[in-house]
Amino acid sequence: MQQKQALTLRDVAVGSSARVVKLTGEGAVKRHVMDMGITKGVEIYVRKVAPLGDPIEVSVRGYELSLRKSEAENVLVEAVS
Amino acid sequence: MAIAIALAGNPNSGKTTLFNSLTGSSQYVGNWPGVTVEKKQGTYVRDKDVVITDLPGIYSLSPYSPEEVVSREYLIGERPDVVVDVVDSTNLERNLYLTSQLLELGVPVVVALNMTDLVKKNGDAIDVAKVSEQLGCPVVEISALKGAGVAEMMDAALAAARDGKPAACRMRFDAAVEEAIERIESSIADNAPAALARWYAIKLLEGEQRAIDALSPDAAALETAAAVRASLEERLDDDAESIVTAERYDAIAHLVDRAAKKSRKGMTATQKIDRVVTNRWLGLPIFVLVMTLVYYISVSTVGTIATDWANDGVFGDGWLYAGAAQYEEAVAEYDDAQARVEAYVTALYGADEQGVASSRAQEVLDALAVPAPDDPDDVEAADAYAEAQDTLAAFDDQARSLAATAPFEVESDGGVREETLSYADYQAAAAVEEPDPAAFGFYLPGIPVYLDAWLTAIGCAPWLQSLILDGVVAGVGAVLGFVPQMIVLFLMLAFLEGCGYMARVAFIMDRVFRKFGLSGKSFIPMLIASGCGVPAVMATKTIENERDRRMTIMTTTMIPCGAKLPIIALVFGALAGQVTDGVWWVAPLFYFMGVAAIVVSGIMLRKTRMFAGEATQFIMELPQYHLPSARTVLMATWERVKSFLVKAGTVIFLASIVIWALLNLGFQDGSFGLLDMEAEGAIGHSLMAMVSSLIAPLFAPLGFGDWQSVATSITGLVAKENVVSTVGIITSLGDAGETDASMWQAFAAMFSGSAPAIMAFCAFNLLCAPCFAAIGAIRRQMQSAKWTWFAIGYMTLFAYAVALMIYQFGTLFAGGGFTLGTAAAVAVLAAMLFQLLRPMPDFSKKKSPRRATEADA
Numbered sequence: 001m002q003q004k005q006a007l008t009l010r011d012v013a014v015g016s017s018a019r020v021v022k023l024t025g026e027g028a029v030k031r032h033v034m035d036m037g038i039t040k041g042v043e044i045y046v047r048k049v050a051p052l053g054d055p056i057e058v059s060v061r062g063y064e065l066s067l068r069k070s071e072a073e074n075v076l077v078e079a080v081s
Numbered sequence: 082m083a084i085a086i087a088l089a090g091n092p093n094s095g096k097t098t099l100f101n102s103l104t105g106s107s108q109y110v111g112n113w114p115g116v117t118v119e120k121k122q123g124t125y126v127r128d129k130d131v132v133i134t135d136l137p138g139i140y141s142l143s144p145y146s147p148e149e150v151v152s153r154e155y156l157i158g159e160r161p162d163v164v165v166d167v168v169d170s171t172n173l174e175r176n177l178y179l180t181s182q183l184l185e186l187g188v189p190v191v192v193a194l195n196m197t198d199l200v201k202k203n204g205d206a207i208d209v210a211k212v213s214e215q216l217g218c219p220v221v222e223i224s225a226l227k228g229a230g231v232a233e234m235m236d237a238a239l240a241a242a243r244d245g246k247p248a249a250c251r252m253r254f255d256a257a258v259e260e261a262i263e264r265i266e267s268s269i270a271d272n273a274p275a276a277l278a279r280w281y282a283i284k285l286l287e288g289e290q291r292a293i294d295a296l297s298p299d300a301a302a303l304e305t306a307a308a309v310r311a312s313l314e315e316r317l318d319d320d321a322e323s324i325v326t327a328e329r330y331d332a333i334a335h336l337v338d339r340a341a342k343k344s345r346k347g348m349t350a351t352q353k354i355d356r357v358v359t360n361r362w363l364g365l366p367i368f369v370l371v372m373t374l375v376y377y378i379s380v381s382t383v384g385t386i387a388t389d390w391a392n393d394g395v396f397g398d399g400w401l402y403a404g405a406a407q408y409e410e411a412v413a414e415y416d417d418a419q420a421r422v423e424a425y426v427t428a429l430y431g432a433d434e435q436g437v438a439s440s441r442a443q444e445v446l447d448a449l450a451v452p453a454p455d456d457p458d459d460v461e462a463a464d465a466y467a468e469a470q471d472t473l474a475a476f477d478d479q480a481r482s483l484a485a486t487a488p489f490e491v492e493s494d495g496g497v498r499e500e501t502l503s504y505a506d507y508q509a510a511a512a513v514e515e516p517d518p519a520a521f522g523f524y525l526p527g528i529p530v531y532l533d534a535w536l537t538a539i540g541c542a543p544w545l546q547s548l549i550l551d552g553v554v555a556g557v558g559a560v561l562g563f564v565p566q567m568i569v570l571f572l573m574l575a576f577l578e579g580c581g582y583m584a585r586v587a588f589i590m591d592r593v594f595r596k597f598g599l600s601g602k603s604f605i606p607m608l609i610a611s612g613c614g615v616p617a618v619m620a621t622k623t624i625e626n627e628r629d630r631r632m633t634i635m636t637t638t639m640i641p642c643g644a645k646l647p648i649i650a651l652v653f654g655a656l657a658g659q660v661t662d663g664v665w666w667v668a669p670l671f672y673f674m675g676v677a678a679i680v681v682s683g684i685m686l687r688k689t690r691m692f693a694g695e696a697t698q699f700i701m702e703l704p705q706y707h708l709p710s711a712r713t714v715l716m717a718t719w720e721r722v723k724s725f726l727v728k729a730g731t732v733i734f735l736a737s738i739v740i741w742a743l744l745n746l747g748f749q750d751g752s753f754g755l756l757d758m759e760a761e762g763a764i765g766h767s768l769m770a771m772v773s774s775l776i777a778p779l780f781a782p783l784g785f786g787d788w789q790s791v792a793t794s795i796t797g798l799v800a801k802e803n804v805v806s807t808v809g810i811i812t813s814l815g816d817a818g819e820t821d822a823s824m825w826q827a828f829a830a831m832f833s834g835s836a837p838a839i840m841a842f843c844a845f846n847l848l849c850a851p852c853f854a855a856i857g858a859i860r861r862q863m864q865s866a867k868w869t870w871f872a873i874g875y876m877t878l879f880a881y882a883v884a885l886m887i888y889q890f891g892t893l894f895a896g897g898g899f900t901l902g903t904a905a906a907v908a909v910l911a912a913m914l915f916q917l918l919r920p921m922p923d924f925s926k927k928k929s930p931r932r933a934t935e936a937d938a
Binding site: 037049061 | 140141143145146173175178319322323330331351352359360361362364365584588589595700705
């Protein structure tokens with residue numbers, strides 16, 4: 001079996017979903033990410049990338065959220081089957 | 082007994098709409114102490130004893146943003162009688178996250194399920210009874226937009242307030258977490274009020290410092306909390322804050338699963354719109370289109386028409402309805418006749434080399450202007466008229482006897498034609514009467530015309546008349562003239578904000594602006610600033626992040642606004658002399674300078690202590706599109722315009738008086754008093770000249786160390802248009818205007834023809850403190866005197882530095898020697914480059930690890 005690499009929300013392709021495993025980072029940004037509904041176990045659908053390549057738009061808990069790629073890096077995810 | 086209701090809810094939950102309909106016109110808008118967060122209060126339209134406080138829109142009660150802190154402190158400290166939690170039913174899961182925290186505060190809560198009509202339209206359903214049972218508080222369906230269910234909701238809220246029973250939430254976390262909370266709760270039982278025990282226990286478990294400081298539990302309780310936290314974190318392999326947040330969301334997801342039925346369907350309308358509007362390829366073109374439209378309507382067309390109407394009409398000479406074209410024609414004819422008369426008289430009686438009439442010629446011209454007395458009993462007027470007629474008769478005799486002629490240049494399409502004026506021509510021209518606008522149609526005079534007549538009628542002292550008309554009306558009027566334009570702009574911005582497009586603007590532009598410490602939403606103020614800085618500064622209100630907003634306010638007026646264009650035109654002309662071909666680059670250069678100034682300022686300021694701190698984040702909801710209610714748009718517009726009017730009435734009023742006094746008072750003929758502006762070079766005796774001479778040496782390194790150019794810059798503070806008219810006054814050219822060649826020469830002469838000095842002067846005036854109207858807007862948006870002064874100080878200092886470099890390096894390249902000034906310019910350049918290029922400094926108290934390793938190496 002292949003060694004499992006730490007996959008982040010940044011790596012998730014547009015048009016596919018992933019499940020949140022853990023949040024890294026700390027302080028206000030991390031809390032804000034969680035307050036917006038990105039918590040352990042939730043499924044996130046990556047909808048699109050902004051015209052200039054950053055930020056990204058995701059669909060989580062039934063609404064649309066945008067965040068920068070640098071912020072998405074702090075969200076560890078796993079692929080959903 | 083007065084009842085206090087607090088409105089809480091997520092942004093975009095319809096809270097503002099509900100607040101507007103609950104309070105009507107009784108709103109009071111202020112600020113929460115110490116922060117720039119808006120505080121709105123009002124009384125219930127049906128019961129004046131019910132006071133409603135609109136808390137800022139928040140997603141959570143965490144202690145990180147000023148909005149969250151303000152809401153928390155109000156709820157815990159002030160204990161409102163009831164909290165009405167506005168919940169967007171189409172987005173139940175995230176909205177109930179805040180609800181679950183509100184329920185822990187031990188106050189009565191009523192949940193207002195807003196937009197349930199949309200939920201039904203989508204074919205979904207919410208079991209209200211089940212939600213109410215789980216949350217342990219009344220839940221009422223409303224539609225804030227249509228006003229449905231609002232009265233019932235308020236009845237429930239008032240009943241809950243009178244009852245005073247706190248909400249009893251039945252949602253529970255995972256057993257392990259509940260056990261941990263219970264253990265902490267019992268350890269702080271003596272310390273925390275019973276109603277808030279669970280709230281504080283959860284905060285202690287999360288290890289949140291702000292709550293711990295507020296409660297200050299004993300050491301034993303802290304120890305218990307630390308131990309419980311450590312064991313829980315180990316057991317669940319996560320940090321306590323993440324555990325609690327995840328538990329909260331999981332409990333809500335569980336509730337929503339059972340209480341709400343969602344019919345899985347395709348894309349929502351919002352998703353369909355966004356597929357086009359924020360599309361990878363179409364997103365930018367659509368954005369450009371929308372912005373062009375906003376700019377075109379607010380700045381180019383409707384806004385300018387409205388502003389011109391106000392400036393020329395209300396605060397100018399008045400309006401002429403119908404017959405305006407004929408009137409214009411008559412005015413042109415009259416002006417031409419006047420020019421002929423002057424040419425003839427000066428040809429006969431001489432003029433100096435600059436074309437200024439000799440005193441004898443001037444006497445004749447003045448005599449021509451003396452009117453025949455209306456009132457036969459007015460002896461003084463009759464005498465003056467008789468004297469004038471004598472002067473004219475003497476002139477006529479001489480002209481006739483000499484059969485004098487005079488050369489006269491007539492400008493006709495493209496060329497200049499020489500004409501010879503005979504005595505008959507002179508007589509014909511002198512007989513042309515000044516046209517009266519009232520004779521050409523319906524004429525409505527502006528405020529100054531009325532005021533002038535009225536002040537003369539009541540025998541007001543000339544100085545007071547001048548103060549009121551030239552000082553206050555001209556100054557405040559110049560500022561109030563922007564109001565129509567602001568209304569147009571704010572209507573559009575309020576609409577864009579209300580419908581949800583503003584969030585998309587930030588989404589699209591974020592990448593560009595974050596590089597220099599600004600937000601994607603900074604784009605709109607900067608675009609507007611190319612028209613006028615006042616609405617631009619007011620438009621920064623849509624930027625939520627305080628730091629981004631301040632940075633945008635500080636830099637946005639560096640873009641040349643419409644009023645600065647005449648300055649650029651004047652400089653353009655002065656540099657070009659008569660040939661305008663070689664210097665086409667002047668205007669674009671100054672625009673480019675404005676943009677560069679913003680970028681450079683953004684990067685430099687971001688590395689200062691005032692703007693340092695945690696990197697700005699961009700975690701933003703893209704709300705659903707919907708048509709905002711007319712009332713919400715109108716109220717948002719009115720609020721902003723009103724706050725600007727208040728500023729205009731105070732700050733700008735005082736500033737106008739001060740500038741008027743500086744310009745019109747002074748020592749003339751040995752005594753202090755009102756200057757006779759008709760006298761030659763009167764402005765040289767004014768207080769303005771004295772003040773300007775005092776500070777002029779400061780500007781010597783910039784190439785304009787004389788009082789004239791300094792005075793010009795000071796009057797530019799009232800309105801940038803004044804720079805040109807002041808040059809006119811100082812050079813005795815009157816209102817020649819920025820397109821007049823004689824004005825160009827006089828202006829160039831002020832700087833002894835030095836191109837670098839002229840450029841430096843222009844750069845300084847474009848970048849330094851903006852006009853009073855914009856300063857007023859900055860004061861209003863900054864909500865702090867300190868920040869306002871910092872902004873203005875920074876702009877002026879920055880302008881000084883740029884002008885210094887332009888003049889010094891310009892002089893150096895033009896062959897001037899290396900002087901002390903050049904050295905100063907090099908130092909400034911080096912300092913700016915250092916600030917631009919150095920890495921982000923560390924402002925935290927402890928030494929950063931990177932610096933420590935550098936020191937070791």
